[in-house]
Amino acid sequence: MSTKLLLSNRYKKIGWVILIPATILGLVLAYHEFAAAWLWCNVFSIANEGTESHYLYFSFRYTNITNTVIGSIFIIGAMLVSFSKEKNEDEFIAELRLSSLLWAVCVSYLLLLISFLLVYGTPFLDVMVYNMFTVLIIFIVRFNYLMYKNSQAATDEK
Numbered sequence: 001m002s003t004k005l006l007l008s009n010r011y012k013k014i015g016w017v018i019l020i021p022a023t024i025l026g027l028v029l030a031y032h033e034f035a036a037a038w039l040w041c042n043v044f045s046i047a048n049e050g051t052e053s054h055y056l057y058f059s060f061r062y063t064n065i066t067n068t069v070i071g072s073i074f075i076i077g078a079m080l081v082s083f084s085k086e087k088n089e090d091e092f093i094a095e096l097r098l099s100s101l102l103w104a105v106c107v108s109y110l111l112l113l114i115s116f117l118l119v120y121g122t123p124f125l126d127v128m129v130y131n132m133f134t135v136l137i138i139f140i141v142r143f144n145y146l147m148y149k150n151s152q153a154a155t156d157e158k
Helices: 010-032 065-082 093-116 121-155
Strands: 040-048 053-063
Touching: 010 053, 040 121, 065 121
Parallel strands: none
Antiparallel strands: 040 053
16 A cells, blocks of 8 residues: 555544544533534525425525534544555554455445444434544544554564
8 A cells, every 4th residue: 555645644633633522512512402602604506305295406695503513623633544655664564454444334334234224214314424524434443453463463462
């Protein structure tokens, strides 16, 4: 796996600083339906709910963008963490990164398939929202777990 497309290692720290608070805020938002009062504004929309179940295209909408801000910050933080080099990026770490990414995609789509078969109605919309983040979350967890496990094995060998 080529590391040319990976960001510098310093972005990983920035990513964690962004990702951890965004995760906490995302959980608060998901379970307490929090909406910041100061985040109401007119936003441009490519597609938007209209009246009488018609869609409005390329229009403005006055809405609360708390979900948008927290979701965007989470994605930025998760991408910085996921796609930044390790301090000592080598072929073994590149292989761990590639296998973790493949594993994350497979698990995420397996969960989505199970959701298609077992979840219906409005709860399915919630599943789809969570599914937007699962590939990044599973990748970060799996890759860091393998890195930790590898560091423990290296320590045991010494």
